[in-house]
Amino acid sequence: MDxxxxxxxxxxxxxxxxxDKCVKTPIYEDENEHTDTLTYExxxxxxxxxIRNHIHRGIYKLIDTNTPKSIxxxxxxxxxLENKEEDYSLNSLKVRAYSMTKETLEDAVEITETLPNTxxxxxxxxxxxxxxxxxxxxxxxxxxxxxxxxxxxxDIKVFxxxxxxxxxxxxxxxxxxxxxxxxSKYEIELEKPIMKKLSFQLQNxxxxxxxxxxxxxxxxxxxxxxDIKSSFYTTYFNTKxxxxxxxxxxxxxxxxxxxVFVDGNNLLYYADGHDKQxxxxxxxxxxxxxxxxxxxxxxxxxxxxxxxxxxxxxxLKKQFPKRYKIILNILKKLxxxxxxxxxxxxxxxxxxGIITSNAYIMSNDKFRDxxxxxxxxxxxxxxxxxxxxYEVVSPKDRRTIVIKMPAKVTRCAQKIKNFWHIPIASEQxxxxxxxxxx
Ligand SMILES: [Zn+2]
Numbered sequence: 001m002d003x004x005x006x007x008x009x010x011x012x013x014x015x016x017x018x019x020d021k022c023v024k025t026p027i028y029e030d031e032n033e034h035t036d037t038l039t040y041e042x043x044x045x046x047x048x049x050x051i052r053n054h055i056h057r058g059i060y061k062l063i064d065t066n067t068p069k070s071i072x073x074x075x076x077x078x079x080x081l082e083n084k085e086e087d088y089s090l091n092s093l094k095v096r097a098y099s100m101t102k103e104t105l106e107d108a109v110e111i112t113e114t115l116p117n118t119x120x121x122x123x124x125x126x127x128x129x130x131x132x133x134x135x136x137x138x139x140x141x142x143x144x145x146x147x148x149x150x151x152x153x154x155d156i157k158v159f160x161x162x163x164x165x166x167x168x169x170x171x172x173x174x175x176x177x178x179x180x181x182x183x184s185k186y187e188i189e190l191e192k193p194i195m196k197k198l199s200f201q202l203q204n205x206x207x208x209x210x211x212x213x214x215x216x217x218x219x220x221x222x223x224x225x226x227d228i229k230s231s232f233y234t235t236y237f238n239t240k241x242x243x244x245x246x247x248x249x250x251x252x253x254x255x256x257x258x259x260v261f262v263d264g265n266n267l268l269y270y271a272d273g274h275d276k277q278x279x280x281x282x283x284x285x286x287x288x289x290x291x292x293x294x295x296x297x298x299x300x301x302x303x304x305x306x307x308x309x310x311x312x313x314x315x316l317k318k319q320f321p322k323r324y325k326i327i328l329n330i331l332k333k334l335x336x337x338x339x340x341x342x343x344x345x346x347x348x349x350x351x352x353g354i355i356t357s358n359a360y361i362m363s364n365d366k367f368r369d370x371x372x373x374x375x376x377x378x379x380x381x382x383x384x385x386x387x388x389x390y391e392v393v394s395p396k397d398r399r400t401i402v403i404k405m406p407a408k409v410t411r412c413a414q415k416i417k418n419f420w421h422i423p424i425a426s427e428q429x430x431x432x433x434x435x436x437x438x
Contacts, residue, residue, distance in 0.1 A: 008058075015058050016073045055081075056093055063097055071100050091115055092122055099125045102133040109141075118148040124155065131158055131172070139172040139179070146182045153188050153425075163435055164195040176437050180420045184413035189425040190433065198433040199424065205408040210434035213416040215409040217358070218385050228379055229354055236347045245340055249348055250355070252337060253301070260293050260388065261352035262286075263363030264304035264336070267401075270364055270392075278308060280320060283327045284399035289362065289390065290334045292403055298360070299335075303348040306338040353386045360406070362388040385410055 008014040055077075062074040074097045081090060091111055098108035105126070112122055123145050130138040139159055162174035182188070200209045207214050220228075237243050267289055268282040286302060293300040307315055310331045316324040339348050346365075353361035361383075390401040411423040418438035424431040 015062065016077070019055060019058050019073075019077050052087075052090075056089060059093055059097065063100065066100075071097065075101065075104055088115070088117065092119070095122050096125060099129045102129075105129045105133065118145075120149040123148065127155070135171050136173050139174045143175070143178050143182070146185070151182060151186050151188070153191055156182060156188065157191070160190060161195070164198065176420070176435060180413055180415070180422070180435075180437070183422055184415075187412050189411065189423050191425050194424055194431075194433060198435055199431055200434055201430050202409060202432065208416075208419070208421060208432070208434050211417070211419045211436070213419060215414050215416065215421055215432075217406070217408060217410055218382065219410050219412055219414050220382060224382075228382060231379070232347075232351065232354060236351075241340075241342050242347075245342075245348075246351065249337065249351065253352055253356070256299070256301070256335075258299050258301040258335065258352065259356060259358065260298045260300040260360045260362055261349035261356075262289060262293070262300050262302040263346075263349045263361070263365060264302040265308070266363045266365045267302075267390075268304065268308060270390075278319065280323050280327070281398045283330050285392075285401060286334065287330045288400050289403070292401070293362070296403075300362070301335045301337055301349075301352065303337045303339055303352070306340060309336065309338045311338055359386065360388050361386045362390065362403075364389050 004018050008018060059074045059077060062070040062077075078094050078097055092115070095108045095111050095115075098104035098111070108126055108129070112126065115122070127138065127142055127145070130141045139162070142156070142159065156179065159172055159174045159179055162170050162172050163176050163179065165171065183190075198210075202215070203209045206217075237246050264286060267285050268278055270282075270285070286304075290300055290302060306312060310316075310328055313324075316327055320327055337348065349361055349363065353359050385406050387406055389404045391404070392398045393400040393402060413423075414421045418436055420435045420437055421432050422435075424433065
């Protein structure tokens with residue numbers, strides 16, 4: 001019989017007849033009763049499994065043919081198949097077939113609700129079916145399932161245009177607040193075309209030209225920021241010396257209001273070749289960075305390993321016999337924090353950037369790649385917004401740097417007062433929509 005099924009996979013009419021026969025032979029019931037009609041070398045269990053697989057393949061073929069007739073065949077057969085073992089593949093097949101007609105859609109939803117596996121491929125055809133036949137229930141269904149798996153722009157795009165319709169005319173009964181929840185949760189960027197009426201471009205880099213509110217640079221909940229802090233804390237401050245060092249550092253910062261934490265070691269070495277030799281221009285670069293940040297209205301703190309600093313006179317004298325006094329003079333005028341010998345340099349300035357709200361970290365080091373290899377994407381995205389990068393002006397002038405600030409506004413859904421702001425993916429990266437949900 002399975003050979004027959006295989007031979008007729010492309011012929012729905014014939015297939016139906018074979019499957020129909022198949023179904024009427026109760027292969028799902030007592031295994032031993034019907035062995036006399038079938039002569040197989042396979043064991044009972046394997047044989048039944050094999051036949052089931054063929055039936056399933058046959059039904060898939062019917063569904064793929066996608067004519068009203070083939071789908072009705074598929075549904076007719078499926079309705080006759082009992083599912084005593086709660087076989088997942090049969091259930092998902094039923095969901096798939098039942099979601100293809102208006103009359104059986106509710107059956108499909110019902111089965112889906114009993115399944116342990118929240119597979120997106122199962123649910124999305126249901127959503128499409130609602131959109132097609134019961135548009136007024138479509139958004140409610142989307143909201144009901146939105147926690148089960150990650151949603152993308154493609155999944156929600158039909159509802160976007162509903163926002164622009166008046167409440168009475170909303171085809172899918174989309175509730176803007178709930179839709180924006182979803183967009184925000186999965187960090188979805190909208191795509192063009194979009195309603196002109198709602199879209200705007202940032203003015204002065206961070207202001208909405210519709211509602212005039214300023215958008216934010218970092219949009220994380222307090223809980224998320226707390227999680228990032230604790231994760232960093234448990235990963236890096238796991239020894240007594242480090243815990244003592246972090247306490248001293250926090251005490252030092254607590255008395256001032258620094259808002260840029262500069263990776264001094266990175267600046268000192270950067271762009272002076274890979275010989276790992278600190279050069280005099282390195283100190284001039286520290287000075288230049290400090291002055292530029294100050295002139296931008298920021299309050300920088302440079303962290304530097306103590307072996308390179310004012311506390312290590314013997315080193316400075318030895319390395320820079322003619323210039324060590326100049327170096328001391330430079331360092332004296334900067335806000336410096338010298339990190340102790342036994343500690344890894346990296347974490348001081350990073351920690352400063354994390355514990356200070358609305359602060360920046362300045363470094364060209366790709367520390368994100370190794371230090372945060374254990375962290376989630378969300379953390380990485382967060383750190384990206386903190387980091388100021390720089391370049392030297394030219395190979396000839398390595399003491400002067402060009403500062404590259406991170407974007408003033410974080411590209412993600414942002415609710416400010418009653419206005420939701422959602423970024424639109426585009427080349428210029430500066431288009432958004434603004435929707436009043438009051
Ligand atoms: Zn706005």
